[in-house]
Amino acid sequence: MSEIASAPKQSASSGSPMNVVIAKRSDSRFVEGRRAFFKYCDLGVTEATGGKMRAELTSASQGLSQPTGWHYHLCEVQFVYMLSGWVDLEFEGRGMIRVEAGDSIMIPGGLRHQEVKTSESFEMLEVSLPAKMGTETCEPPTV
Numbered sequence: 001m002s003e004i005a006s007a008p009k010q011s012a013s014s015g016s017p018m019n020v021v022i023a024k025r026s027d028s029r030f031v032e033g034r035r036a037f038f039k040y041c042d043l044g045v046t047e048a049t050g051g052k053m054r055a056e057l058t059s060a061s062q063g064l065s066q067p068t069g070w071h072y073h074l075c076e077v078q079f080v081y082m083l084s085g086w087v088d089l090e091f092e093g094r095g096m097i098r099v100e101a102g103d104s105i106m107i108p109g110g111l112r113h114q115e116v117k118t119s120e121s122f123e124m125l126e127v128s129l130p131a132k133m134g135t136e137t138c139e140p141p142t143v
Contacts, residue, residue, distance in 0.1 A: 021043070021047070038058050046131040051130055051132060054130075056125075057083075057125060067090075069114055070112055071138060072110050075130060079105075082099050083101060083123040086101065087099050089115055089116065109133075
């Protein structure tokens with residue numbers, strides 16, 4: 001799906017080499033992700049940034065049938081922009097939030113949450129820093 005330019009440029013902030021990457025929908029590259037019931041399309045950002053950032057399109061054609069269970073991510077930050085459909089998320093200390101097409105949410109690493117329900121189909125852009133984002137299951141927060 002992605003085309004990476006051959007001449008790396010130094011990042012202004014870190015001095016690390018990075019490449020321009022162009023991701024074409026016609027060349028989609030689906031990868032294994034955190035959840036078997038979602039589809040993940042790699043946009044080539046992980047390779048282009050040397051693992052500093054990940055960008056994927058996450059989608060589903062059948063809605064989420066049950067909550068994912070409480071978990072948190074091992075990362076600095078996770079950013080989600082809903083392109084179509086919606087997802088209901090439950091957060092520690094915040095309760096339930098619906099993120100709909102055109103909405104975005106930034107989730108700090110380590111914040112306990114769970115996906116509760118989705119529209120029948122959806123597509124979202126998901127970005128994380130760094131690219132490698134672990135997921136740890138955890139107990140639900142106490143009320």
